[in-house]
Amino acid sequence: MSALRIILGDQLAADIAALDDLDPATDIVLMMEVMDETTYVPHHKQKIVLVLAAMRHFAAELRQRGVTVDYITLDDPENTGSLTTELQRAIARHRPDRLVVTEAGEWRVQEMVNGWHKLTGLPVEIREDRRFFASRARFADWARGRKTWRMEFFYRELRREHGILMEQGQPAGGEWNFDAENRKPLPARTRPPDRRRFPPDDVTRAVMALVGQRFGGNFGALDDFGWPVTRQDALFALRDFIEAGLPQFGDYQDAMKAGAPFLFHALLAPALNLGLLSPREVCQGAEAAWRAGAAPLNAVEGFVRQILGWREYVHGFYWHMMPGYEDSNVLQATRPLPAFYWTGETPMRCLREAVGSTARYAYAHHIQRLMITGNFALLAGIAPRQIERWYLAVYADAYEWVEMPNTLGMAVFADGGQMASKPYAASGAYINRMSDFCAGCRYDVKQKTGPDACPFNYLYWAFLIRQKDRLAQNPRLAMPYRNLAGWSAERQAETLAEAEGFLDGLGEASTAFL
Ligand SMILES: Cc1cc2nc3c(=O)[nH]c(=O)nc-3n(C[C@H](O)[C@H](O)[C@H](O)COP(=O)(O)OP(=O)(O)OC[C@H]3O[C@@H](n4cnc5c(N)ncnc54)[C@H](O)[C@@H]3O)c2cc1C
Numbered sequence: 001m002s003a004l005r006i007i008l009g010d011q012l013a014a015d016i017a018a019l020d021d022l023d024p025a026t027d028i029v030l031m032m033e034v035m036d037e038t039t040y041v042p043h044h045k046q047k048i049v050l051v052l053a054a055m056r057h058f059a060a061e062l063r064q065r066g067v068t069v070d071y072i073t074l075d076d077p078e079n080t081g082s083l084t085t086e087l088q089r090a091i092a093r094h095r096p097d098r099l100v101v102t103e104a105g106e107w108r109v110q111e112m113v114n115g116w117h118k119l120t121g122l123p124v125e126i127r128e129d130r131r132f133f134a135s136r137a138r139f140a141d142w143a144r145g146r147k148t149w150r151m152e153f154f155y156r157e158l159r160r161e162h163g164i165l166m167e168q169g170q171p172a173g174g175e176w177n178f179d180a181e182n183r184k185p186l187p188a189r190t191r192p193p194d195r196r197r198f199p200p201d202d203v204t205r206a207v208m209a210l211v212g213q214r215f216g217g218n219f220g221a222l223d224d225f226g227w228p229v230t231r232q233d234a235l236f237a238l239r240d241f242i243e244a245g246l247p248q249f250g251d252y253q254d255a256m257k258a259g260a261p262f263l264f265h266a267l268l269a270p271a272l273n274l275g276l277l278s279p280r281e282v283c284q285g286a287e288a289a290w291r292a293g294a295a296p297l298n299a300v301e302g303f304v305r306q307i308l309g310w311r312e313y314v315h316g317f318y319w320h321m322m323p324g325y326e327d328s329n330v331l332q333a334t335r336p337l338p339a340f341y342w343t344g345e346t347p348m349r350c351l352r353e354a355v356g357s358t359a360r361y362a363y364a365h366h367i368q369r370l371m372i373t374g375n376f377a378l379l380a381g382i383a384p385r386q387i388e389r390w391y392l393a394v395y396a397d398a399y400e401w402v403e404m405p406n407t408l409g410m411a412v413f414a415d416g417g418q419m420a421s422k423p424y425a426a427s428g429a430y431i432n433r434m435s436d437f438c439a440g441c442r443y444d445v446k447q448k449t450g451p452d453a454c455p456f457n458y459l460y461w462a463f464l465i466r467q468k469d470r471l472a473q474n475p476r477l478a479m480p481y482r483n484l485a486g487w488s489a490e491r492q493a494e495t496l497a498e499a500e501g502f503l504d505g506l507g508e509a510s511t512a513f514l
């Protein structure tokens with residue numbers, strides 16, 4: 001019985017389920033670079049390079065282990081451009097008895113995989129993706145029968161279940177959450193550490209040339225490509241983070257600094273989402289640093305919560321909510337995405353910085369995504385699907401299962417609170433407190449109205465006024481709505497008009513991008 005074992009582009013782990021019980025004498029691994037996957041959103045050039053280069057390195061590692069790999073490159077003249085048609089060609093070449101594949105990471109691809117049995121007439125074994133702490137079924141069990149699904153409670157269950165940061169059945173340090181000690185602004189004199197980057201080798205350079213040629217018009221630069229594309233480099237990146245970033249990760253998790261996009265962040269999501277690192281080894285590495293006295297508990301717990309908490313939660317949430325979640329638009333937001341999301345050309349320095357680092361590195365850290373580009377999209381009423389496709393396109397770590405709940409649920413509150421308990425709406429004061437952006441901005445963060453006022457200020461109030469019927473009852477927004485109750489009708493109308501005037505003056509992104 002020969003098996004054709006399909007490894008998708010984000011399944012690059014040696015212990016991925018599809019490779020279990022592989023018999024090198026009879027089985028073949030199929031890996032496919034196809035146009036459909038590189039174009040379904042207009043990906044940042046670095047993201048395409050990252051995935052293809054990591055796939056090529058992974059294929060080479062399998063071959064070194066004696067595995068036969070049938071690898072279809074993007075520029076193969078026979079390449080038909082889709083996973084399904086390439087699978088059909090491979091079946092004609094190898095005549096396998098069965099197909100083995102691991103669950104796909106995105107709904108769209110899973111639907112494709114679900115159709116393979118009917119299409120090919122072969123038995124198709126779809127195996128569970130074990131790279132998560134919690135299976136899709138585990139999340140569904142947890143969610144069933146609960147009115148609200150708050151990450152914090154799911155996280156605590158997983159901590160207990162997997163014994164991470166636990167001592168005699170209790171959370172290490174006596175608390176589940178040390179956020180009260182975290183999230184400080186960065187002192188002006190604190191210099192963020194230099195972070196390890198990974199210069200491209202010959203294999204990666206060949207992919208860069210291909211991407212430059214085929215996707216030269218896509219968003220983003222290639223020059224600063226420095227993501228790990230092998231398991232070994234991903235392990236180096238993990239070590240670099242634990243030594244250089246982790247000790248101060250908690251303190252400055254929400255801080256932003258001009259010209260310093262990485263700060264103390266892990267820079268590990270691209271490797272994690274491809275399968276080059278497992279979330280378990282990353283959490284265990286962080287815990288070991290705390291036990292060895294190399295990082296404080298507030299930092300380590302804060303970091304573990306991002307992975308064992310948020311990452312697992314959004315994964316389960318995505319699969320529980322799909323299909324249909326992609327159309328969420330409870331706030332009925334319809335404004336087109338402004339052009340500056342692609343060009344970075346805006347006098348608003350915070351947005352310029354966030355889009356600038358996104359273009360240069362295919363990276364911006366969580367608070368830039370949530371409180372700068374996301375907050376602006378929320379306040380401006382950008383159509384959720386447009387901003388969602390933007391996030392999916394521009395980040396090296398972007399895959400729908402993790403990006404979509406973060407965008408629709410967290411950043412723009414399009415699901416009306418299924419994921420977050422309130423919209424993450426903030427005025428310029430928050431950005432000023434957490435960054436040094438405002439000092440060099442053309443706008444004045446202290447002014448609330450007028451041509452020099454920070455647009456986040458009047459956009460914030462205009463958002464609350466516009467969404468009053470939907471949001472005023474939210475207990476977490478009681479304070480701003482109490483404040484708003486003291487505003488005259490005239491002042492509210494002026495604020496709405498000022499916000500509309502500003503938003504109408506923004507250029508609209510070319511639809512060619514979306
Ligand atoms: C609008 C929006 C879109 C996002 N899109 C993506 C995406 O496409 N892919 C992606 O991996 N993350 C996404 N995130 C979550 C988060 O911003 C990134 O995981 C993080 O910035 C990656 O950088 P890092 O590795 O330096 O992470 P760190 O900030 O150092 O965090 C450590 C790790 O925790 C995990 N993590 C942290 N926050 C989250 C979260 N909210 N959801 C899931 N995992 C989390 C990641 O694996 C990350 O590597 C998004 C967040 C927002 C607000």
Ligand code: SF4
Pocket residue numbers: 347348349350351427428429431432437438439441442443444445454455456
């Ligand atoms: S003043 Fe407003 S627009 Fe300018 S950087 Fe600060 S928050 Fe951003």
